[in-house]
Amino acid sequence: MRMGVPVELRHLPEYKELLELKRMKKHKLQEIRLRAMESGMRPFTMDTSLYKTESPRARPPSGTGLSP
Structure with missing residues (x-):
């Protein structure tokens, strides 16, 4: 319950x-x-496509001798 x-x-x-102060x-x-809308600025969003892998299974680094 919120108390006032x-x-x-x-x-x-x-x-x-x-x-x-709250009004200000x-x-x-x-x-x-x-101002941000007028200037066409967009809020910061993280590009998660950088973290997607090619397949559902993670691949080991090349040259480690480990096979996927």
Whole structure:
């Protein structure tokens, strides 16, 4: 169960400051995403095709005398 901030603490300046910082962070992240979309940038993704083998069975390094 998720617990929220107790009502009696919501009037504190620290709580209000925290809310403002969260709003600023959210706004900044939205700006970054928008700029990235406008410039055609794509988020980082790992190219997993580099790690695929030719066959389901792994091959030993050549010259080791081991056969697959």
